[in-house]
Amino acid sequence: MKPPVLVRDLAHVVGPDAVLWRPEDLLLYEYDGLSSARQPHAVVFPSTTEQVVSIVKLAARENLPVVARGAGTGLSGGSVVTEGGIVVATSRMKKIVEIDLENQRARVQPGVVNLDLSLAVSDHGYYFVPDPSSQKACTIGGNVAENAAGPHTLAYGVTTNHVLGLEVVLPGGEVIHTGAPFWDRPGYDLRGLLVGSEGTLGIVTEVTVRLCRKPEAVVTLLSIYERVVDATRTVAAITARGITPSALEMMDGFTLRAVEEATHAGYPMDSAAVLLIEVEGLREAVEEQADQIAQVCRENQAREVHRAQTTEERELLWRGRKNAFGALGRISPSYYLQDGVIPRTRLPEMLEYIAQVARKYDLLIGNIFHAGDGNLHPIIMFDPRDAGQAQRVRPRGGRGAATIGHGQWSPGNPPASYLSLRSLSGPRPHNAGPDSSP
Numbered sequence: 007m008k009p010p011v012l013v014r015d016l017a018h019v020v021g022p023d024a025v026l027w028r029p030e031d032l033l034l035y036e037y038d039g040l041s042s043a044r045q046p047h048a049v050v051f052p053s054t055t056e057q058v059v060s061i062v063k064l065a066a067r068e069n070l071p072v073v074a075r076g077a078g079t080g081l082s083g084g085s086v087v088t089e090g091g092i093v094v095a096t097s098r099m100k101k102i103v104e105i106d107l108e109n110q111r112a113r114v115q116p117g118v119v120n121l122d123l124s125l126a127v128s129d130h131g132y133y134f135v136p137d138p139s140s141q142k143a144c145t146i147g148g149n150v151a152e153n154a155a156g157p158h159t160l161a162y163g164v165t166t167n168h169v170l171g172l173e174v175v176l177p178g179g180e181v182i183h184t185g186a187p188f189w190d191r192p193g194y195d196l197r198g199l200l201v202g203s204e205g206t207l208g209i210v211t212e213v214t215v216r217l218c219r220k221p222e223a224v225v226t227l228l229s230i231y232e233r234v235v236d237a238t239r240t241v242a243a244i245t246a247r248g249i250t251p252s253a254l255e256m257m258d259g260f261t262l263r264a265v266e267e268a269t270h271a272g273y274p275m276d277s278a279a280v281l282l283i284e285v286e287g288l289r290e291a292v293e294e295q296a297d298q299i300a301q302v303c304r305e306n307q308a309r310e311v312h313r314a315q316t317t318e319e320r321e322l323l324w325r326g327r328k329n330a331f332g333a334l335g336r337i338s339p340s341y342y343l344q345d346g347v348i349p350r351t352r353l354p355e356m357l358e359y360i361a362q363v364a365r366k367y368d369l370l371i372g373n374i375f376h377a378g379d380g381n382l383h384p385i386i387m388f389d390p391r392d393a394g395q396a397q398r399v400r401p402r403g404g405r406g407a408a409t410i411g412h413g414q415w416s417p418g419n420p421p422a423s424y425l426s427l428r429s430l431s432g433p434r435p436h437n438a439g440p441d442s443s444p
């Protein structure tokens with residue numbers, strides 16, 4: 007099979023080993039972490055910003071949509087195409103360009119895996135705070151595009167709070183630099199606009215991130231409950247006392263049994279729910295906060311409040327939590343993951359409502375979520391081969407259907423925001439790279 011002209015032109019830009027175009031090679035790229043859509047015309051793996059510019063210009067010539075893709079763990083269909091087009095995969099753009107510990111920042115290409123950045127600076131006592139559960143796989147470019155959150159969002163904020171500057175290739179092929187190596191650059195906050203825009207405004211080709219010092223002390227508590235409602239009440243009670251843990255996660259009994267069977271992390275198999283609570287900071291303050299939290303848990307009928315005794319035990323509990331989706335995948339052929347945020351004071355009634363929905367539709371629904379933020383993840387288990395079940399989970403054309411492909415823009419039809427973004431950003435000042443003063 008002879009490659010089409012487009013593929014030959016793309017190969018001219020990135021090299022023949024950096025373009026996929028045969029249908030069997032494209033299969034994987036029909037999917038992200040949740041949805042499936044159409045095959046792209048080609049998947050291309052650039053290594054540099056210049057190559058991304060050339061790819062975008064080629065796409066414009068062919069009037070084809072362009073979709074950026076990191077690790078493909080996204081759950082909102084942003085990295086899959088709906089009408090063909092070119093997928094720009096960043097997995098070869100994985101250089102940590104610069105680590106600047108004195109200024110607590112790093113400059114990275116977008117394909118750097120989230121956890122790899124923290125590992126690279128860990129020995130120096132630093133880490134990159136955003137820690138989605140997918141952090142072993144997902145990329146910093148994907149985190150930026152999704153404004154990803156994680157367990158430690160509660161205390162330290164989401165990705166946008168840890169991104170200082172961006173280099174972005176716009177749909178017309180222009181390269182812009184937004185933000186600065188420092189906070190609060192004068193002018194419009196285009197960095198803030200781009201973070202969370204799900205790839206709709208351009209392709210991020212470099213990110214300047216903030217690095218944080220690892221805390222002096224960390225205490226991890228596992229609070230165990232006989233009733234879900236007691237766990238949910240504890241969440242609001244902790245914050246009502248003016249305590250902000252660095253993480254406050256909840257798993258219901260169904261989920262934690264699946265997790266324990268898969269990971270042997272030390273979760274109790276016989277409880278209705280657990281809270282995984284972490285406090286960190288200066289040693290004395292952490293000890294005091296941990297004692298206060300344990301007391302609140304007991305006041306809210308915790309059966310037991312267990313404190314991780316060693317770093318290994320702490321890491322094991324987190325490994326269980328972060329592998330929970332995989333653990334649920336072992337017991338169900340498929341699942342439909344929901345993602346919503348509610349005030350944490352409404353958690354008790356919302357968990358009861360989810361239980362009612364499960365009963366009404368005769369479905370298993372597990373709950374694992376960032377309880378401190380009220381960020382729920384009801385996970386509906388189902389077997390897609392069972393037509394009745396599949397229909398109950400995602401009514402065809404109904405409100406349950408996933409949104410697909412909104413990360414896509416087409417050079418011939420850029421989003422309205424593109425034009426204004428280009429005019430607001432202006433040309434790149436000759437000295438205004440991520441390393442220079444604002």
Ligand SMILES: Cc1cc2nc3c(=O)[nH]c(=O)nc-3n(C[C@H](O)[C@H](O)[C@H](O)COP(=O)(O)OP(=O)(O)OC[C@H]3O[C@@H](n4cnc5c(N)ncnc54)[C@H](O)[C@@H]3O)c2cc1C
Nearest residue numbers: 076077078079080084138139145147148151155205210413
């Ligand atoms: C098991 C599991 C657990 C998860 N846990 C969390 C969690 O705790 N918190 C959370 O927030 N999310 C979570 N996610 C969702 C997902 O991992 C995150 O959204 C992550 O940031 C996506 O990164 P990615 O590299 O996989 O991006 P992809 O899935 O490849 O892409 C996601 C979006 O980013 C765009 N994009 C990717 N790279 C670029 C770029 N260089 N320039 C412009 N746009 C780009 C894509 O076009 C797409 O719209 C989880 C997913 C899974 C499967």
